[in-house]
Amino acid sequence: MSQDIQALFWSYGYVGVCVAAGELALRGGLSRELARKIIHVGVGFWIFGTLGLFESRGLAVVPSATAAVANWYIHRKRLLKAVEAEPDNLGTVWFAVAYSLLVWLAWDRPAVAAGGVMAMAVGDAVASLVGRRFGRHRYETFHGEHKSLEGSLALCASTFVAVLAVLTWMPGVAPDMPRVPLALLCAVVATCAEALGTKGRDNLWVPLSAGAVLYLVPSAHAWGLGVGAGIALAIGVLSWTRGSLSPSGVLGAILVGTPVFGLAGAVGAAALLGFFISSSALSKTFRARKAGVEEEYAKTGTRDLGQALANGGVAAVAAVLLGVTGDARYSLAMLGALVAANADTWATELGVLSRSPPRLVTTLRQVPPGTSGAVSGAGLLASTAGAAFVGGVAVLAGAPVALIPWLVLAGVAGSLVDSLLGATVQDVRWCDACARETERRVHRCGRAARPLRGFSWLGNDTVNVVATAAGALVAFWA
Ligand SMILES: [Zn+2]
Numbered sequence: 001m002s003q004d005i006q007a008l009f010w011s012y013g014y015v016g017v018c019v020a021a022g023e024l025a026l027r028g029g030l031s032r033e034l035a036r037k038i039i040h041v042g043v044g045f046w047i048f049g050t051l052g053l054f055e056s057r058g059l060a061v062v063p064s065a066t067a068a069v070a071n072w073y074i075h076r077k078r079l080l081k082a083v084e085a086e087p088d089n090l091g092t093v094w095f096a097v098a099y100s101l102l103v104w105l106a107w108d109r110p111a112v113a114a115g116g117v118m119a120m121a122v123g124d125a126v127a128s129l130v131g132r133r134f135g136r137h138r139y140e141t142f143h144g145e146h147k148s149l150e151g152s153l154a155l156c157a158s159t160f161v162a163v164l165a166v167l168t169w170m171p172g173v174a175p176d177m178p179r180v181p182l183a184l185l186c187a188v189v190a191t192c193a194e195a196l197g198t199k200g201r202d203n204l205w206v207p208l209s210a211g212a213v214l215y216l217v218p219s220a221h222a223w224g225l226g227v228g229a230g231i232a233l234a235i236g237v238l239s240w241t242r243g244s245l246s247p248s249g250v251l252g253a254i255l256v257g258t259p260v261f262g263l264a265g266a267v268g269a270a271a272l273l274g275f276f277i278s279s280s281a282l283s284k285t286f287r288a289r290k291a292g293v294e295e296e297y298a299k300t301g302t303r304d305l306g307q308a309l310a311n312g313g314v315a316a317v318a319a320v321l322l323g324v325t326g327d328a329r330y331s332l333a334m335l336g337a338l339v340a341a342n343a344d345t346w347a348t349e350l351g352v353l354s355r356s357p358p359r360l361v362t363t364l365r366q367v368p369p370g371t372s373g374a375v376s377g378a379g380l381l382a383s384t385a386g387a388a389f390v391g392g393v394a395v396l397a398g399a400p401v402a403l404i405p406w407l408v409l410a411g412v413a414g415s416l417v418d419s420l421l422g423a424t425v426q427d428v429r430w431c432d433a434c435a436r437e438t439e440r441r442v443h444r445c446g447r448a449a450r451p452l453r454g455f456s457w458l459g460n461d462t463v464n465v466v467a468t469a470a471g472a473l474v475a476f477w478a
Helices: 003-027 032-044 046-053 062-077 091-105 110-134 149-169 179-196 202-216 219-241 247-263 265-286 305-325 329-351 377-396 401-423 460-476
Strands: 138-140 146-148 428-431 436-438 450-453
Touching: 003 032, 003 046, 003 062, 032 046, 032 091, 032 110, 046 091, 046 110, 062 091, 091 110, 091 202, 110 146, 110 149, 110 179, 110 202, 146 149, 149 179, 149 202, 149 219, 179 202, 179 219, 179 247, 219 247, 219 265, 247 265, 247 305, 265 305, 265 329, 265 377, 305 329, 305 460, 329 377, 329 401, 329 460, 377 401, 401 460
Parallel strands: none
Antiparallel strands: 138 146, 428 436, 428 450
């Protein structure tokens, strides 16, 4: 028998033993969840057999590909008690599909395939067991599924350990690659993928995203991105427990923080922290004093994914472009986006405290505080101070002092673009019951607000993206 035929024989035999062990465990009184995990982890570890025994890539994917088809059939007919799950959960099928894809695509770099499969086999199993037993801080993901912070953090920690072990003992990633930060980045990315995956699709996204990190991240950026992802995760979770971010906002913090912390050096990290900490602190400090005014804005004290990306997305994209091209102007663009986000946030948080009524930026007509597109002396002062604050923090971290006037200009320009769009094209609504203008689709009184002016698709988040992009452009050409 040739090597590959023997390997096929061993593969089917091993998987058969795993499934039998799961069925026996179930009949022996173990919970269905635990029985499924025995199969899940056992089969996952076969990746080392697949990579070690097969000589041809084409035959190496045959067992997992046939398993994908078989699992689909088993799922449809509900043949195996141990692997049975909710009717629309195709987790076992996605498991086999991801396994096959990783073996096929990363055949020349075994550590990539093994790391991806281990993230799913070990990380996902630990997350599910810890989440069920110790999950206290629950959060809702898409389609109304619930996960727990404890489960997600357990997935992060166990994936880190599993991937680090793979990178230490298996060849196939660049030899000069720093292993610890790469495993950390892999773990954070897998954690986000698991939180987003529903109906068993986390079995597809966790291994593929972990494999993609191992495959794609260049060794020059591994330290930055790994440490950046770790810091972003820590800050995000801390902000969630303190009420500054919603669970989806934690994902936003990771998506923004990883490239900015990881690719834009101390200046980027300082500017992002300056923005995030000062705006969160202002929201908290003035929440009580502004009652009745701030509720008219779509933005509130607790920020979600959309708001995090609207404020930090442009800066994150600029940081990625900086990392890819090495062009220093993208560092300026990133700072411009962050000062604009901060200027606008400070203006919103502090401007509404102004004693004299604000005026609409287009007609200069006096309007009630909280009106979209309104500007006031106090607001302009606050946006200038907000831009100067983040610019100053960036200078302390090493940016040239001569940048400050440009950054203040970028910040105030971004803030004015925000007001201009707010007064013209932004979706602004009217609550008939309260006779008040609002940015919310459902007013705080609970009634639906009807469209007053602007485009219904152009909400506050889109306006923030345009405003921060304006700040980035001004700074880019500085
Ligand atoms: Zn109302």
